[in-house]
Amino acid sequence: MNTRGPVNLSTRLLVVPGVALVAFVFLAPFLLLVAMSFWSQPAGSLLIDPTPTLKNYERIFSDAYYLRGLSRTLWLSTATVALSLILGFPVAFWIVRRAGRLRRLVTALMLLPMVCGALLPTLGLVNLLAPLGIINGTLKELGLIDKAIPLLGTQTGILIGLVQAFLPLMVLPLIAVLDRLPHSLEEAAMSLGARPVQVWWRIVLPLAAPGVLAGSVLVFCAALTSFVTPQILGQGKIATFAAMTWQQASLVLDWPFAAALAMVMLGLMVGLGALMLALSRVGRSE
Amino acid sequence: MRRNLLTGFTALVVLFTVAPLLVVVFSSFDDGKFFRFPPRELSLRWFRAAFDSAEYRSSLLNSTVVGLLATAISVTFGTAAALGLQRSVLKSRAVLEAVLLAPLTLPLVIWAIALLQIYAWLGIGGTLSGLVLAHATFTLPFSVRVMLATCSAIDPGLELAARSLGARPWQAFARITLPLAFPGLATSALLSFFISFNDVIVSTFIAGSSWMTFPVRLYSQLRGQGIDPTTLAIGTMVIASILLVVMLTEIFSRRALRT
Amino acid sequence: MTAYLTIRDVRKSYGRAIALNSIDMDISRGEFLALLGPSGSGKTTLLRIMAGLLIPDRGSLVLDGIDITKAPAWDRDIGLVFQNYALFPHMNVRRNVGFGLDMRAIRGAEADRRIDEALEIVSMRQYGTRRPDELSGGQQQRIAIARAIAIKPRLLLLDEPLSNLDAVLRQSVRVELRELHERTGLTTIMVTHDQVEALTVADRVALMEKGELLQIDSPEALYTHPASAFAATFLGSPPANLIPVAPGVARGVVSIAGAAWRPIGPAERVLSDLCAPARLALRPETLALHLQDTPGAISGLLRAVEYMGGERLAHVEITGTSSPAPVLLVRSAHSLPDVGQKVFILPSAITGLYDNDSGSHGKSAPANRGD
Numbered sequence: 001m002n003t004r005g006p007v008n009l010s011t012r013l014l015v016v017p018g019v020a021l022v023a024f025v026f027l028a029p030f031l032l033l034v035a036m037s038f039w040s041q042p043a044g045s046l047l048i049d050p051t052p053t054l055k056n057y058e059r060i061f062s063d064a065y066y067l068r069g070l071s072r073t074l075w076l077s078t079a080t081v082a083l084s085l086i087l088g089f090p091v092a093f094w095i096v097r098r099a100g101r102l103r104r105l106v107t108a109l110m111l112l113p114m115v116c117g118a119l120l121p122t123l124g125l126v127n128l129l130a131p132l133g134i135i136n137g138t139l140k141e142l143g144l145i146d147k148a149i150p151l152l153g154t155q156t157g158i159l160i161g162l163v164q165a166f167l168p169l170m171v172l173p174l175i176a177v178l179d180r181l182p183h184s185l186e187e188a189a190m191s192l193g194a195r196p197v198q199v200w201w202r203i204v205l206p207l208a209a210p211g212v213l214a215g216s217v218l219v220f221c222a223a224l225t226s227f228v229t230p231q232i233l234g235q236g237k238i239a240t241f242a243a244m245t246w247q248q249a250s251l252v253l254d255w256p257f258a259a260a261l262a263m264v265m266l267g268l269m270v271g272l273g274a275l276m277l278a279l280s281r282v283g284r285s286e
Numbered sequence: 287m288r289r290n291l292l293t294g295f296t297a298l299v300v301l302f303t304v305a306p307l308l309v310v311v312f313s314s315f316d317d318g319k320f321f322r323f324p325p326r327e328l329s330l331r332w333f334r335a336a337f338d339s340a341e342y343r344s345s346l347l348n349s350t351v352v353g354l355l356a357t358a359i360s361v362t363f364g365t366a367a368a369l370g371l372q373r374s375v376l377k378s379r380a381v382l383e384a385v386l387l388a389p390l391t392l393p394l395v396i397w398a399i400a401l402l403q404i405y406a407w408l409g410i411g412g413t414l415s416g417l418v419l420a421h422a423t424f425t426l427p428f429s430v431r432v433m434l435a436t437c438s439a440i441d442p443g444l445e446l447a448a449r450s451l452g453a454r455p456w457q458a459f460a461r462i463t464l465p466l467a468f469p470g471l472a473t474s475a476l477l478s479f480f481i482s483f484n485d486v487i488v489s490t491f492i493a494g495s496s497w498m499t500f501p502v503r504l505y506s507q508l509r510g511q512g513i514d515p516t517t518l519a520i521g522t523m524v525i526a527s528i529l530l531v532v533m534l535t536e537i538f539s540r541r542a543l544r545t
Numbered sequence: 546m547t548a549y550l551t552i553r554d555v556r557k558s559y560g561r562a563i564a565l566n567s568i569d570m571d572i573s574r575g576e577f578l579a580l581l582g583p584s585g586s587g588k589t590t591l592l593r594i595m596a597g598l599l600i601p602d603r604g605s606l607v608l609d610g611i612d613i614t615k616a617p618a619w620d621r622d623i624g625l626v627f628q629n630y631a632l633f634p635h636m637n638v639r640r641n642v643g644f645g646l647d648m649r650a651i652r653g654a655e656a657d658r659r660i661d662e663a664l665e666i667v668s669m670r671q672y673g674t675r676r677p678d679e680l681s682g683g684q685q686q687r688i689a690i691a692r693a694i695a696i697k698p699r700l701l702l703l704d705e706p707l708s709n710l711d712a713v714l715r716q717s718v719r720v721e722l723r724e725l726h727e728r729t730g731l732t733t734i735m736v737t738h739d740q741v742e743a744l745t746v747a748d749r750v751a752l753m754e755k756g757e758l759l760q761i762d763s764p765e766a767l768y769t770h771p772a773s774a775f776a777a778t779f780l781g782s783p784p785a786n787l788i789p790v791a792p793g794v795a796r797g798v799v800s801i802a803g804a805a806w807r808p809i810g811p812a813e814r815v816l817s818d819l820c821a822p823a824r825l826a827l828r829p830e831t832l833a834l835h836l837q838d839t840p841g842a843i844s845g846l847l848r849a850v851e852y853m854g855g856e857r858l859a860h861v862e863i864t865g866t867s868s869p870a871p872v873l874l875v876r877s878a879h880s881l882p883d884v885g886q887k888v889f890i891l892p893s894a895i896t897g898l899y900d901n902d903s904g905s906h907g908k909s910a911p912a913n914r915g916d
Contacts, residue, residue, distance in 0.1 A: 012370065013370070014366040014367060014369050014370030015366070015367045015370035015371060015382055015386075016370075017362075017363040017366060017367070018363040018364060018366065018367035018386050018426055018430065019367070019382060019385055019386060021359070021363060021419070021422060021423055021426060022385055022386055022388055022389060022423060022426060023385065025401075025419050025420060025422075025423040026388060026389050026392075026397065026423050026424075027385070027388065028404070029397065029400035029401050029403070029404045030392065030396075030397060030400055032400055032403065032404060033396070033397075033399065033400035033403075036400075036403070087299050087302075088299075090292055090295050090296060090299075091295075091296045091299050091300070093292070094292050094293060094295075094296040095296075098289065098292065098293065104536075106296070106300060108532065109300050109303065109304055110300060110303055112303070112304055112307060112528075113303060113304070113306070113307065115480055115484075115528055115532070116307060116484065116524070116525055116528055117480075117483070117484025117485075117486070117501060118484065118486050118487075118501075119484075119486060119501050119504050119505060119508075119521075120306075120307060120310060120521050120524065120525060121306040121307055121310075122306070123306070123310050123504075123508070123513065123517065123518065123521055124305065124306025124307055124308070124309035124310040125306045125309075126508075126513060127309050127313060127513070128305065128306060128309055134309070164302065164303060164306065167299075167303060168303075182629065182631065184627045184629055184631040185631050185633060187596075187598050187618070187625075187627070187631070188625065188627060188631035188632075188633075188692075189633075189644070190597075190598070190617070190618040190619050191596055191597070191598070191618050191619070191621075191623060191624070191625040191693075192619075192624075192644050192645035192648055192692070192693075192696065193619045193620075193622075193645055193648035193649055193696070194619055194644075194648050195619050198648065202644075203633060206635050207634065207635055221393060222393075224393075225393030225394075225395045225396065227395050227486075227487055228486045228487065228505060231509070232505075232508055232509070236509065242393075242395045245395060245396075245399060246395070246399075246491075249399045249402060249403075249491070250402070250491065255399075255403050258399050259399065259400070259403075262395070262396040262399050262400075265393070265395075265396060266392070266396055269393070
């Protein structure tokens, strides 16, 4: 409970530095980005023509290259969410219900890759997935394969990297929501005749739904805009939408087009967010 | 039986999560010239090479400088903002809070492109101040969040009680509120520093060659020459320092809770 | 007659901490039993073992002829009402109440009928479409009860049903629990730490302490003839006085708090062959306060008077050599003299006499026992 102290000028001033920083360094460039997506840059020139046009967007949705990139990125993101959910839900459940004193340790371990940044775990993954790496090596030794399975430079490899990187984003909201689920609810269901599977299906999952939605949105957005991991694990052979955006911005220097690509990604995220919001409202009304 | 199945599954997933980091650490001790795991012979060769490499030293220094400066800004602005938000009227509070947390909502890739363009126009692309401003901006929301939670957990009645016992306002703040807020401040600082230190995307876009930070160097190395064992050695040192800091934070916060 | 629920040698410990130390109990069909005890007594552990949420380390439970010791909770056909009600927040009242029926594949019209029946019994029929968070605590409890009885369980278990309710509600819900029991005829077991609750509601009370079952009796028998010092002081508000006594200097004389006392009547019968120091329990309502010395009375000094509305509670310090002097609480309907006056306390009955070491009966007062 916090009492509101005197709201005077000095109190108001406290927020100014932070707000100013965000306004100038974040909001302003972002607005510029939105505007720029409607501008154009004639081929071969670096001058930007500020006449409003939808050329960039048209190009994105008509050029097979970009459409493929978009569908590939969407597919990867969705698969990442699905895998994160399948792997993350049991882990979150274990942490909340069974971990006991190990809870802090295991949660910390799960968060470790995120704390270490995007590069270091990817570094390790490169080796793990390489033809001479430990995964292929073990499979060969077990006699399960003859030749090394190419994992690097494939979508599978990127998928593994994305799941490994963003699994914590699914686990954390799930832990939060499962924490608020009183154990007595599961016991009540059991006392009424529900077998463990039924307890999960009828009680735990529905009540964990908000966490599932939150985690899914987080993982989807992170995977959609992920740049470093797909670049490294894809060995530059597989272009995700974020990579295409970077290409246009840093190499081709067609900023308006890059802006449009960025806007498309943003639009997808906003769309997903709205969808999830609608889903959560539906869930609540029934 | 079911319980063990779940525990086993969790163990596997946790292993999957930390395995890459373990690989980095173990192979950094490998003597071989090329990146290999499992390591053949143990050696500290790459650690020595890392310390010798001027490029890596300078990039680590850059990252640290940028990180510290950005953290300083992030924590001060963030704490001030949290205090200001706490005392605000409801409607404006919601709006202001949304603004302050906005950088969390947008993926860095999208923002970095915009930043790249503005910085190029303003002529501060590749400068320290540009880099620090950017890092401060995307770490600010974390500081605000943490300090909001910390400040709302501190009972304002405590400061009032101190004042009623004769303390002047600044004394009450310094001797009561500040120590109580310390864990939150420490957390914000650490969080901001780590996030800034680890940033690849924003720095790749806007840092020029003069202020190349460590992750950016690492990344360009990876794209260019592939993995160099020196990189692994540095990676191990970074991981070790992160673990150290995390453990120290744990110990300190447990001590603080006990007193 | 075989009992409906037979509990034999049930034990449960957690590491070195013993939660239950060999419990034996026979519960009759249709009985309302209260498991009464302070926290840590093991009553909740025992309830959870009955429910199947815990498996005992040793011992057996036989319900209606079937051994359910190792049976999982979902196979036991037992209705459990939790202290925090545990209503499913994502289902409305009817779906909550019908959950157990759903699990037994009872749906449609038959389920509706039984849900209506259960809601009717708890007088919540019109709340069918509400959600748990729209209900007050008392209402939530009724739904929790309806949910448990809808499945027509073989046993109804209640975990501290009154502790989350405010004082006003507690009175009325106590009565309703009794009525519920009469209407449904279900064998009901209730866990509580509140002795008033246990005494007013149950047919029999099982008093537990530190994992042991101390005494299981009707409320009246437990109250008037507690078999242990613990029972004497745990039941009753205010609790019974527990005074150290020892054989006196001559026959017929008892040393009470160091003073010489010549008891008469029932007190004399109980104390006649006291041969070692013991503890005497005297309930405040069995003590009469006199202003003049009278045969068989204990003398003391009036130290304080508490006005309780309908009556007064006198604190009388026994005049003796013990230091500090034990204080007797005496109930009195009349107004009392000034504090500091000499008064004389005459016991009309002995609540119990207990061994100093074991805390249990040295000798019981002759009277009918409730069994």
